[in-house]
Amino acid sequence: MDWLDLGLNLAGVVIFFVGMMLSIGLHEIGHMVPAKLFGVRVPQYMVGFGPTLWSRRRGETEYGIKWIPLGGYVRMIGMLPPRKGDEPGKLRSGSTGPFQGLIENARQVSLEEIRPGDEDRVFYKRKWWQKVIIMAGGPAMNFVLAIGLFAVVLMGFGIKTEQPVVKSVSQCVIPATEIRDCRPGDPATPAANAGLRAGDRIVEVAGRPVKSWEEATRRIRAHGAGATTIGVERGGQRLTLNATLIAQDRPKLDDPDKLERVGFLGVSPTFEYVPQGPAAVAQRIGELTAHTAQSLVRFPEKMVGVWNAAFGGAERDINGPVGVVGAGRIGGEILASEAPAKDKMVLFLNLLAGFNLAIGMFNLIPLLPLDGGHIAGALWEGLRRFIARVFRRPDPGHVDVARLLPLTYAVAAVFVVMAGLLLYADLVNPIRLTG
Template identity: 55%
Template sequence: MLYLLGVLIVVIGVGASIALHEIGHLVPAKKFGVRVPQYMVGFGPTLWSTTRGETEYGIKAIPLGGYIRMIGMFPPRPGAGLRVSSTGRFTQLRDEARDQSLSEIQPGDEERVFYKLSVPQKVAIMSGGPLMNLLIAAAVFTGLFTLHGIVVNTPTLSSVSACVDLAAAGRSSATECTPAMPKAPANEAGLLPGDDIVSINGVALDSWDDARALIRDNAGKPITIVLRRGGVTETVTATPMAVQLPIYDEFGTPLKNDDGSVKTELAGFLGAAGTPKSVKQPLTAVPGLLGSQIAQTAGVVLHIPQKMVGVAKAAFGGQERDLNGPVSVVGVGRVAGEVASDEAFGDTSDKALILVSLLGSLNLALFVFNMIPLLPLDGGHIAGALWEGIKRRSFKVAGKPDPGPVDVTKALPLAYAVASLLIVMSALLMYADIVNPIRLRG
C-alpha cells in the first residue's frame, strides 16, 4: 500500500506540474488575445473534457505531457493568393501544416492569430510554461532550503576507523580488524570521534568535503592537522595512506570503465568521516543554491545523448543504472514507491521531504529540457521568435521593408526528427525502467 501511495503522489504531482506548465502558456496567450480552442493535459484519447467560453479543457489518457492549441501558429505561405504545386516531401509537409493552421481561423479571428503577435508577446507565451516549472521548483526548494536545510558534512569527526581493509580498495573497517590490516592513518595520529578539524596544512575547513579533497591530494605525504577537542586546540601529523579510491564525477557518481567496473585512482585515505548535519539556509542563500541546482540539472540534460548509451546497456545488457542518469515517468514512479515503502529512508516526514524534493527536481528538469532551442520544444519557438526580432531589426536598420513573420514551417523537418528521437528515447527509458530500474538502495 505504501508503495502504491508513493506512486500515486508522484502521478498527481507530475499531472499538476504538466497542468501548471500549460497554464503558463494559456494565461499570456489569452491575455494577448490569441484564440485557444483547446487546453489538454496528456495525449491520446480524451478521458474528460468541458468547454468554458471558447476553450475546451480536458484530460487525456497518456500522462506524458500536455498542450494548448492556439490558432494561426504558422503564417501564410509567401504569395498566399497563388497556389503553387508542391514538388518535394518537405514542401508538402510545410504546406499541410500551414493549411491546417489557417483552416482553424474563423471570421473575426484575423487579428487573434499567434503569428501576428509581437516578438516579446511570442516569447512571453512560449516561455510561460517552462517558467511555471521553474517557479514551482523555486517554491519547493526555497521551502526545503530554509525550513529543513541542506545536509552538510561538517569537519567534526563522526567516526575514526581502527584499520584499513586494503583488499576492499581502501574501504576501512572500524570493528573487524585482522593482523594483516594496517592501522588507519587517522587512528595512528590519535584522532577521535567528536574532534573538530579546524585546518589541514594551514587551509581552513568549512566542510568535510574540503578536508577530503586535501587528504586525497596528499597520498603518502605527511599533513598537519589542527583540531579542537574539548575546547583545547591541538596539532597532530598524519600521513594519508595511498590506496586505490573511486573517481567521482561532478554529481558525486562513481565513474565506470567500459566493462562496468568502477574507475579508481591512487589517492590519499585517512580513515575518518565528517558528521552530516542539516543546516537551515537564509533566504539570501537560496538564489545561489537554486542556481547550482539548475546548473546540475542542465549538466544532466545536456549529457542525455551519451547517457542513453548507458541506459541501453542497462536495458539489454544488465549493467547497473546510473543514479544520475535520465528516467521516464515510470522510473520516477518506481523511485517514489521505493522511498514510500522502505523504512531505510526514515520516518514519514523524511520520506515526505524526499518525495517533495523529487517533484522539485522533476520541475527543474522540465524547465531546462523545454528551454532547449529545438522544435517542437518551447525553446525552439522562443528561438524562432528571437530570430524574427533580429531579422526585422536588421532589415529596419538597412532600410529594407519589414520581412514579416519568420516562416517557422521551414524548421518542421527538424521538428519531426527531434520528435521522433524523443519518442524513441522515451520508449527506451520506459523499457529500462521496467526491466532494470534505478534503485536507490542495492
C-alpha cells in the first residue's frame, strides 16, 4: 500500500466515523426532544464516552463531546422510581443482600439528581405512552436516517442496471467452466466475427426489437446455434450486423449453479445507474429489516464465528457481525478502492444506512439497558394500569425497573465482552471487501 492509498484509507475511516457519530448524535436527539417536550429535565446530552473533550451549557442542559467515540447518551433525571411508600430523596434503611444493596444504591444515585422543584419533572412519573415515545425516539431517528439514506441512494443515484450497450466484445470462445485468457487456436466469438464494438447499443435481435439487456440475452439464448441479425446503434447510425451464433453451455439465468446449452454471442453489458421510485425504497427497507432481524436472532451463533476468526484464524464471514472499528476500516477500503467516485459514494451511503438500521433494531431488543427494555417496561406499566381500570382495582403504580438492575448489569457485561471481541477481531482479522 503506497502513501496515497494509506491516506485515502485513513480519510475513509475518518469520514465514516464522522457519519457514525452524527448518527449517534441524532439518535440521542431522538430521546432528548420528546423528553424535554414532556417536561423531563435533561441535565446532559453527550456524544461519546469517557473524559469530556468539549462541552457547553445551554439552559439546564450541558451539551458536549467525549473522547471515546463509541456511543453517546442523554441523562434524564428520575429514571428509577423510589420504592413504593418512600418519599423522593428518602430511602428506607435495612437493605440486605448484594443485589438489594446494588438496587438501592442505584435508586439513591438516581434520586440525588432531583433538585427542589424537580419532583414532577422526573422520567418515572411520565405517562406510560410518553415513556414509550421518549425511549423509542432514538431508534426511530435511526430508522428515519436509514430510510432517508436509502432514498438518496435508490431515488437519487439509482441501482446499477444492465443496459443493452456493449461494454466489451470477447475475442475468443472460452468454455464457461474455465477462467483464462484466449489461447492460440481458440475460435473467435460470433460477436467478434460480426464486427460488434464496445459502445454499440443493441436494439434488435433476429429482426425483433429489444429494449433491455435481459430481453436481448433471452432472445440470443433462445435462438440457439445458427445465423441471425443483430441491429445496433453506433455513432447515431442504425446498422444491421450478420452473426452466426454458436451453441455453448452457459449458467442458467435463474440458477447460475447449473448449465444449459444455449445460443452464444460473446458480449458483456454496460452498467448504468437507473433511479428508482419510492416502492423500491420500501422494498429495500423491508428486505434489509427482515435480514437484520434474522441476523439478530442468530447473533450468538455468529459471535462463535467471530471468536474462531479472532483466535483460530478462520475466515471472517462478510455477512457476520462487525464493530465500529471494522465498519470504519470498510469505509477506508471503499475510499481507497479504484472504483468510480459515484460507486464510492453509493457504497458509503449504503454502509451508513445499514449501520443506522442495525443500530435502531438492536436498540429495540426488549432487554435493559437497551431502549427496548425501557419500552417493554412502559408497555407493561400501561397494560397493568389498563387491567386495573377494567376490573376497578387500585392503580398498581409505576413499574419498578430498578428490580431488573442485576439482570441489566449482566446483559451490559455480555455486551461489553462482545464489543471487545468484535474490536479485537476487527483489528487482527478484519472483514475485507476485496482480497
